[in-house]
Amino acid sequence: GAVVSQHPSRVICKSGTSVKIECRSLDFQATTMFWYRQFPKQSLMLMATSNEGSKATYEQGVEKDKFLINHASLTLSTLTVTSAHPEDSSFYICSAPGSGFNYGYTFGSGTRLTVV
Amino acid sequence: GQQVMQIPQYQHVQEGEDFTTYCNSSTTLSNIQWYKQRPGGHPVFLIQLVKSGEVKKQKRLTFQFGEAKKNSSLHITATQTTDVGTYFCAGTPTGGGNKLTFGTGTQLKVEL
Numbered sequence A: 001g002a003v004v005s006q007h008p009s010r011v012i013c014k015s016g017t018s019v020k021i022e023c024r025s026l027d028f029q030a031t032t033m034f035w036y037r038q039f040p041k042q043s044l045m046l047m048a049t050s051n052e053g054s055k056a057t058y059e060q061g062v063e064k065d066k067f068l069i070n071h072a073s074l075t076l077s078t079l080t081v082t083s084a085h086p087e088d089s090s091f092y093i094c095s096a097p098g099s100g101f102n103y104g105y106t107f108g109s110g111t112r113l114t115v116v
Numbered sequence B: 001g002q003q004v005m006q007i008p009q010y011q012h013v014q015e016g017e018d019f020t021t022y023c024n025s026s027t028t029l030s031n032i033q034w035y036k037q038r039p040g041g042h043p044v045f046l047i048q049l050v051k052s053g054e055v056k057k058q059k060r061l062t063f064q065f066g067e068a069k070k071n072s073s074l075h076i077t078a079t080q081t082t083d084v085g086t087y088f089c090a091g092t093p094t095g096g097g098n099k100l101t102f103g104t105g106t107q108l109k110v111e112l
Helices: none
Strands: A004-007 A010-013 A019-025 A032-038 A044-051 A067-073 A076-081 A090-097 A105-107 A111-115 B004-007 B010-014 B019-025 B029-037 B044-049 B055-058 B061-065 B071-076 B085-093 B106-111
Touching (some): A004 A090, A032 A067, A032 A076, A044 A076, A076 A090, B004 B085, B019 B029, B019 B085, B019 B106, B044 B061, B071 B085
Parallel strands (some): A010 A111, B010 B106
Antiparallel strands (some): A004 A019, A019 A076, A032 A044, A032 A090, A067 A076, A090 A105, A090 A111, B029 B044, B055 B061, B061 B071
16 A cells, blocks of 8 residues: 655754655655644644645645745655744654545654754 | 534543544535544544445444535444544545545543
């Protein structure tokens, strides 16, 4: 089945630094990738939609300049958290729509970001 | 914007008891999907419902999509400790492309 590989799984960074998170579709081409953020014991909140070869679409309230999304190829989408602050600490997950009627969406394993 | 609520927020059951989570959307959905997220893990796709009134079963799990395509439910018969996790419904609004809005989730704990 479809597999999305997400790295890193955990990262601790200092305030003011930037962190890049990668999501790769391993056995299929993902023209679209969704990026979610999840706080402890809460639901997944869609941050943005990345589309291969075009600009990402951000949800209302998500800062474009802070959360840089790049979808450089059909198998790679990246999220860069720039000038990270402690309030950016969260669980970030990418997902790609499945191929076929009943495949659902495939999620990466997530990245636990802690900003100190 | 679209809101998808789930009740209950938490549910503790004894192993062998049944469990149901209910999902309600503020807008009509083109389809509803259900996901399970284990503690510390990522959401895993369970099923997708598309038709009004549709009912699907997966072993001990029964999924329903409401006639108005605004609500859904997941029922687990005779829960097991392996059922522990948070269950999310997620839907795409009618005419809203493929962007999923997740429900608030129901956390299930199963005790022996």
